[in-house]
Amino acid sequence: MDAMQSQTLFRQQAVVSQQQKIDGAILLKPRLPTLMITVLLCSWLIGVLSWLLAGRYTYTQTVTGWLEPALGITPVYGPVSGAIVSELLVSENAQVQKGTPLIRLTRDAIFHNGQSINDALIKELETQIERLQNQYRLTQKGFTTQQQRLTKAAERLTEDRSRLAAMRRLLDNKMALLDKQIQSFTELTHQGFSSRQQLQTLESQRLDETYQRQNLEREWIATLQAIEDNQFARNEAEHSHQLQLLNIENQISELQKSLDQQYSQQEVIIIASTDGRVTNLNVKPGQRAQSNVPLLSLMPLNAEISAQLLIPVAAAGQISPGQSISLRYDAFPHTQFGTYKATIDSVSPHLLLPQEVAQKPLAINTPVYLAKATLQATSIEHFNQRIALRAGMTFAAEIAIRERNLMQWLFEPLYALHGGVL
The missing domain is CATH 1.10.287.1490 (Helix Hairpins)
Incomplete structure (x- = not known):
């Protein structure tokens, strides 16, 4: 009866397999496509980790500025408001010496009968x-x-x-x-x-x-x-x-x-207070002069051009002399002319208010620090010709604030949540 139950409950092959046991572990041999995929994934992972560790990410601050002679530009103002420019005694880019007459101003009023x-x-x-x-x-x-x-x-x-x-x-x-x-x-x-x-x-x-x-x-x-x-x-x-x-x-x-x-x-005859070249001649005969607006400016002769940068208050603490910056001149699109290097020489120790830079080529609405930088090149090459940079040209500058590898940059938000500083 037992034999009959064995025949009905199990197959003959299963019974024979149980009677012939083999000692040891079973090793499954992977197929070749699976092995290749595994190697590629590991190589990719190692490459990504190496790239994250070796790659660098630079934090930059974009600021604006203008070019100015190292000795500065001398603005020339009218002595009184309301005076009328009667005659221009010089022209734009004219070289003048100290004491040279520049502009003749007249100021007059009349009675009701028309008499002066x-x-x-x-x-x-x-x-x-x-x-x-x-x-x-x-x-x-x-x-x-x-x-x-x-x-x-x-x-x-x-x-x-x-x-x-x-x-x-x-x-x-x-x-x-x-x-x-x-x-x-x-x-x-x-x-x-x-x-x-x-x-x-x-x-x-x-x-x-x-x-x-x-x-x-x-x-x-x-x-x-x-x-x-x-x-x-x-x-x-x-x-x-x-x-x-x-x-x-x-x-x-x-x-x-x-x-x-x-x-x-x-x-009134306005005379030159120093030797220089006439620039920014902003008035014409018949125009009324304003005491807070310069009539013209005097740029020193043969003066070296330097860069003047307006540094926001939030970035001033991370900028110091010796840092390298990249300039993109507004007059020369960087997509065609590229960028140009300069080195920061100094940063002003005090803030400049908006009214203190009101007469500069750029206008600001918030206090800033003024930085000065030395240009590596005072001219731009275009079609094998050298184009000299001029005072008053504006630009945007990229200043490298700090540098991180990509791994630090990637996990910086998580690290910052725990109060860490990378």
Whole structure:
């Protein structure tokens, strides 16, 4: 019965297989296509890992800038707003020296009747100056006449003094002679050889001469006082005359200053403050000048061109002198002319506000740092011709901030989530 169950439950081959067991492990031999696919996948994986580890990814910052002479460009402004450009005395790219006239400006207004205010003021000032000049001449003429009169009076007083001196000497001699006669007649009278009447006559004459001598002395003193007064009057007239002339000269000087100021307000000539080449000549005759807008700029002669870059605040901490940058000039499309190298020389230690770079070729709305870079080439080659770079040309620059391999770049977001810094 058992035999019958075995025949019904299992196949004969299964029973025989169970009776013939083989010791060991079974190894399946792969087919050739499977082996080749496995090798290719492993090679690809190794290649990808090598590329991720060896490849580099560079973080760059794009900034803008312009070309400028290393010595800087000197802007030339008008002295006042509202002045009208009457004449351009130079042309674009003209070489000028310090002190060369550049632009003539005029500034004028008119009355309701159409008369020029400046012309009216100038005419009035010139009339006042002419009147003062006439007064100056008349004052000198009056002083000359007064001096002549005082000089003649002094001459007459000198003559009177000489005459009185002679009369004094004559009177003194006469009185001395009378004294001798009185002395002689006194002795003769005492001796009885002369009468008393003759002696009294001589004494009476002596009294008369003494009286005349006193009158003459008073006249002498009066003459000396008159001479002194005359000299004082002459000195006083000289002093007063000098004060009058000085006062008139001061008035003329003040009016002349006002006249010069009026002329300067009417016409202003802008001159070059340094040697250079005229660039950015932005005005034309008849145009009104603005005090905050340069009329033109002066570029130094034979000056080397350097690059000026506007660095955003967010990138300023990662930029330092010595870094290499790539420039793409707006005037020369990089798809045709390529990029050009430069090296950063310096970065400004302080921020520049938008109004501080308002007159530059580029406008900004936020504070920036200013960096300067040295160009490796100051010209561009095009069809075997060298084209010189010019001041004022704008460009975009790529600055390498930092470098990572591709593996670090790929996993940087995950790494950053855990607070790590690659």
